[in-house]
Amino acid sequence: MSATRLLVLGAVRIHGTAHGYLVQNEFLAWGAHEWANVKWGSIYHALKHMTKQGLLTQHEVNDGSWRVDYTITPDGDAEFLRLLRTALAHPEHRPDTFAAALAFFTALPRAEVVDLLLARIGALENERDEKAKHAADSAQRSHGVDHITELFGLWATTAESGIAWTRGLVDRLRSGQYVMADDDPRAFGTLGSGGTPERHP
Template sequence: MSATRLLVLGVVRMHGRAHGYLVRSELLSWGADEWAHIKFGSIYHALRQLAKDGLLKSTDIPDWPGRVDYEIAPPGDEEFFRLLRDALRQGNNRPDMLGAALVLLPALSRKEAIGLLRERIASLSAEQSELIAKVDETAGERPQRAHIRELLGLWEHGAASQAAWTEALIERLEAGAYVMAGEEKGA
């Protein structure tokens, strides 16, 4: 899965119609160049590739040589939601994918977002249980390898921390935080 792909589809979808500079400006305003490691050229490459794959429709602007506007195509909308849902429900995904999903979270209904985040907690709990079992398995290993348990412990602690954070996000969503898809601002 690619965070760049999800983010570019999300920005084009959000604006309805967008050109490369607009997509880049939006992503920079979110700090995505830092947390998702998106480079200037990768945005334009993603736009062209998504259009080639039929996920975006491209339109050359005759009055502005070199400018291409993009709109999301129905398959692009499907891909956007597939990537977004997968990034939210998986506990072991990369931080850039989770970050991309979080900035695009309002594209989902409140109910669906909460359901996907509950799946994430279940995934993280399973991961945590597996890691605890591995730590226990390594307890009797040779003393020169005992320090490997620290790495497993770090991963287990990370899974527990992410699960607690996700539970807090669910609580905020249940309390009405953020304007989600299908809701009116200020409602």
Template sequence: MSATRLLVLGVVRGYGRAHGYLIGNDLMSWGAGEWANVKWGSLYHALKQLTKDGCLTDHSVPPGRTDYEITPKGEAEYRKLLRDALRRPEARPDLLAAGLALLPSLSRAEAVGLLTERLAALRARRDAAREQAGQWGEPPHVKELYGLSEHIAASGVEWTRGLVDRLEAGAYPMAGEPGSPGTPGSWAILKLE
């Protein structure tokens, strides 16, 4: 799964119709170059590939600009990628970061459900690593790898549990709620001075 693919679909969906520079400018202003390794070239490649795959449609706009819109296939792909990013703990943090950036696209109940799945998977990882560390023999220093895995999973459990608690307490406007940026086409283009 590609964080860039998810982010591009999410931004196009958010605006309803957007051109490459707007998409890239938004993602770069969010810091996606750092937390998702998004580059300008990868954005334009993703736009072309998503169009080729039928997830986006492109429209030529004079003078030489291309605008993109999400298709029903793109909406389905977006939802699949977003759900997977939130429910599946991966070694790379860029997918989770992309999912968090687009979290308000989901209803509160769905977001909590997906994060609860993530929580169960992290607990299972933590417990498995703890068991492996306890059974490890030779060479003894390799036991530290299991200790690291346990620590990473345990901190993931703590953070995810906190986010679930915050969402259940009403934090952040989610899809279908007043003030949510989760509705397709609801994003306002900011006028930069």
């Protein structure tokens, strides 16, 4: 899954109408260039490619700036939500996709995010157990390369850490932390009336 795709759709969705420079500035404000490896060229490529796919519409602004504005389509909104739900529920070894999902998880209802994160915990538990078994099996049959078990051990420990953190987020959500889509339809990452969502702390 492309973190850039999710981020660009989400950024356009937040603003209702956005141009490439605005999207880039949004990502800079979030520090996305550090945790999602989003580059200037990839933003414009994503905008143009998703316009061809019918996920965005574009129109030129006739003010002498030659600016092109983009809005999200119903298909684009469906794709954004699909990418968001998938990234929350299914662990990937690339952290940028999950980081992108964390930028927008308030766009979903609280109970749904909890369910998606519980599915993520289940997948991480399976991964942890599988890697721990690989580590044990590798240690038994290694022939001068027993150090390779450290790799499986790293993966198992990383999965365990992810489980602990995700459980903490589930607890915080259950306690009512964060403004979610079902708390306020204008929650961050959620289209409000008139397509102009507001930001909440």
